[in-house]
Structures are given as C-alpha cells and as structure tokens.
Amino acid sequence: MHNPHPGLPELEYVKPASLEEASAFLVAHKGEARPFLGGTDTFVRMRDGFWKEKYLVDIKGLDGTNVITFDPAKGLTIGSAIPMNKVSAHPDVKKNYSLLAAACDTVASYQLRNRATIVGNICNASPAGDTIGACMAYGGVLTVFGAGGVRQEPLATFFKGPGKNALQTGDIVTAITFPIPPKPHSGRYMKLGRNKMSDLSIVGVTVLAYKDAAAKSGYTFKVVLASVAPVPFMAEAAQQILAEEPVTEESIGKAAEAAMQAVKPIDDVRSSARYRSYMVRNLTRQALSEVWQQVKS
Amino acid sequence: MSVTRINLTVNGSKEVVDVPSNWTLLQMLREKMALTGTKNGCAAGECGACTVMLNGEPVNSCMVLAVECDGAEVVTVEGLVQDGQMDVLQQTIIDAGGVQCGFCTPGMLISARALLDRNPNPSADEVRAALVGNLCRCTGYIRIVEAVQTAAQASQ
C-alpha cells in the first residue's frame, strides 16, 4: 500500500479566484474534485490510493480564509486557511482560548503544523482529531459557503461518522467562530498516544470548567471525548452529574465513570477497546480534578 | 496533466521552473534543481528529512505541491551556507558528533535554524519539542540537542 516514491498520483491543481468559482467547480466536478487547505490529510490519502480525485481545489487565500480576528464583544474568528502554529501563537488565542492553543500544539510536529489547519482537522472528521474537543468545548461554529449561500454549521451536529460530516458537494468552510469564552475558565486536553509527542491519539479527553450561577452545583463542566466512538462527542451524563451534584472528588469520580459508560471504542493498531475505556475514566477523572482545583480558587 | 510555470526564490536566487501539477516541492528541489541535500525519507509527513524553510517557516516539502510555491521563498540546507561560511549550527552539530549517517541532518538543521530564529535561547525541552518531527535512527538525539544549545550560546 505504501508508495515510497515522493510523487502523488496524477491530478490537476485548481486555484480559483473566488469562493463562487471554487464552489461552482466542485459542483460541476462532483466526485472528481476535493477542496484542500494544508493537504496533510489529503496528500496522504491520495498517495495511499484511498482518495482518487482528479482535481484538488486550493481554498487558501479565498475571501475570509486568511484572517484571524478577536472582538471582545463577539468572540474569535479563525479563517480556515490559518495554519495551527499561527493559531496557537496568536496573543488573543493564548489569552482567551488557551485550551485551543494547547490542543493545536499536540498535533504532529512543528513543521506539519505550519501547514495543518483546524478546519482541515474538523472537515476530515476523524474520531481522533486533536483540535476538535477544544473547538466543541468553546462552542465552535463553522461558516460554510455553499451553492445555496452562506450558512452556519455548529460543531455539535457536524460529525456524522468516521470521515463523514454535514457538508454537501460545493460546500467550502471559510472560517470557524467562537463566542466569548466564560471568564475565568480552566481547560485541559489529555492526549494519550503511543509516544509522548506527535502520535495520533489512543484517547483524547478535553475538559473545560467555569463558574456558572445557572447550574445547581454553581459550575459547568464540558467533557469532550475523542478516539473512543465513531465521532468526537460531548459526554452529557458526565456533564450533568457535575452540574447537579456538589463538585467533590467523589462526584468527579462518578462523572468519570459516566464518561467511561458513554464510549463505544474499537480495537485497532493503536490500542484495545478495553484499554481505551479504562483510560477514558482515568484521564477524565484526572482532567476534571485538575481544572476543578483551578476554577474553585 | 498540466505543467505550470512558477517563479520562486530558492536559496536567494530567482528561479523559473515548469512543474507538473502532482509534483511536490521535495521532488522539484531534488529532481529539477539538483538540490539533493533535502532528503526523501517517508514522503508522508512523518520523518522530517525533507524539511525546508518556506516563506520563513519550516515545512515538510513532501507535503507541499510545487505549484503552490509560485512567488514563494524557499531555503534548503544548501542555503544555510552564506558567503562560503557555514551556519553556526552546522559547525556545532559536527563538533558535537551529532551526525552519523547524515540522512536526518539537513532536516534537523532547518528545523533547528527555524527554532533559533523564533527562540534564540531554547531550553533542552524546547529543542526536543521543536525537533519532534525530525526522526534520527543513529544518534539517539542527545548530541543533536546539545549542538543546538551550543549554537544558541555561541550566537548570544
């Protein structure tokens, strides 16, 4: 399967001048054309023969894809073509969305993150996508330019299965936006890989916590689990326990147990399903305890 | 398949190159420009042997299409030599014994140069984190990390 030659299969490179042109091209060449940003998933899949598109449509530089803006009243907008290193080094991201910066820094290597994008990570819809948990915890919404105009796609309903998402032919994600985060908040991303750095995750646990007068416990905890089900998802039962019961080491343990009950892991080359389940419980408990120590003080 | 004419700067010199649309930057450098310092290890973004500077930032040249580089500025390991003078990193990696077979060295040097450009005085952990994407099967890394820190000190 692996092709040691550095080249890609035959393809045509398409650099449209506008989103309209890009979308129309994708529609006209349905099944034969694919949009791409960093190409770090796309080139690997094409080289290995899984994807056979004839046209690769370069989205980088199209309207709205190259800017990152923070508005203290509205929130953060990251253009889809912004590579992860630019996101994690951005002062407003570091200050207000530090969990997102931390998640970006767990992906592959520094040089790969100069190409890899958050939107590519999301559109690829891998259950293991490392930035997806932080994006879901911060309430990320995709801006999609499609044949029918511009629309918003919340991440909560975006993932449809491994490699499957809510996009239709001709849809192009131009940006991801996040509302103002709760202030102060504490977040933690626990990535378990086969080595300390750079591997795909065996289990990914994202936790975000903040004071919330509307919750019975006085706190809201978000828990997003990756690599343990067909799609990354929010562990709602775990979240509910910590919204309703007083937050203690005991209720944290109960929530971690509930997170473990919610997963549907598989056996694969990176880990057994059983190991994944137990690690979800352990890492969730650890992450919850850590953020709890921070938000309660 | 289309062939596209692109203009770019490689190691400071302006170049005009005709590239087929499925060629990577790595292929163009090695096969069209005979810049064979940049190595092809895995062709999949894993090993870092193909690392070059693209517009001032290190990238895996096996993961960039050559046609995407129209107007770009590329620096390869050959470009680290200025006026016949090696980059300080090249000297310290030799002195530290950080080169054995040498296959990883060009990519290591580019990643390390990029690190020192953004962080002139990195800790050993920061060096290791910056070189995560550069695999070496020979040296065990310790001497490479030392060489980067020695180069940082020499440049203070």
Ligand SMILES: Cc1cc2nc3c(=O)[nH]c(=O)nc-3n(C[C@H](O)[C@H](O)[C@H](O)COP(=O)(O)OP(=O)(O)OC[C@H]3O[C@@H](n4cnc5c(N)ncnc54)[C@H](O)[C@@H]3O)c2cc1C
């Ligand atoms: C060596 C290596 C290591 C890796 N390690 C990790 C890791 O540790 N963690 C991790 O999460 N991932 C990892 N990856 C996977 C990959 O790097 C990430 O998923 C990355 O974020 C993809 O971003 P991209 O911009 O390169 O995507 P691309 O390859 O450009 O696109 C990915 C997918 O999204 C679609 N797409 C792209 N842009 C758009 C758009 N604007 N609108 C609609 N659809 C679009 C493409 O058609 C494709 O299906 C690794 C990859 C490699 C090669």
Ligand code: FES
């Ligand atoms: S050859 Fe490019 S990363 Fe290995």
Ligand code: FES
């Ligand atoms: S010196 Fe041989 S791979 Fe690094």
